[in-house]
Amino acid sequence: GQSLEQPSEVTAVEGAIVQINCTYQTSGFYGLSWYQQHDGGAPTFLSYNALDGLEETGRFSSFLSRSDSYGYLLLQELQMKDSASYFCAPVDQTGANNLFFGTGTRLTVIP
């Protein structure tokens, strides 16, 4: 089976750092990806971790621990435009190239 757990909502102050956690259960796990979706928009790719450890892309970093079935997205120097929903999406190798998403985490950045 497949399951995914993320906080439903997070609020943080502009300029601060926020971490969005993700725990997952899936068969044939291949990696963990993260997508961002602004209200009324389409999901857009942020990052992908195939190996354990931290991947950094500008203000965003993503971490994966395969042994713990756990990952997180770290957003630094928060800006108002970072207010959006964030989805962790395990890549299930039984489907190759397949992703399953959930309801995501809604991040609200406040002044």
Next chain:
Amino acid sequence: DAGVIQSPRHEVTEMGQEVTLRCKPISGHNSLFWYRQTMMRGLELLIYFNNNVPIDDSGMPEDRFSAKMPNASFSTLKIQPSEPRDSAVYFCASSFGPAGGYNEQFFGPGTRLTVL
């Protein structure tokens, strides 16, 4: 590149009517995905094509839903007959790469479907 193109952007129909959603993937991409998004269920994968062949349709809710990909540049998702619970945003996404590896998915703008 124009990105993934979906039409229509908005569709309002009455229960029992047939609905056809259309998608043109990014040129050169060989995988195509149809998703449905609702507040309650989040973003759900409905069906996935690779090289125009349906690979996984386990997410298709029931026989009222069908999807086709007659060629590499066009896919349709059809609901017949439609029901109010089908109201959602339907996204099409495409990616490039061989099976067995992860490839970033590019999403279209979505079709907002309302069934009255």
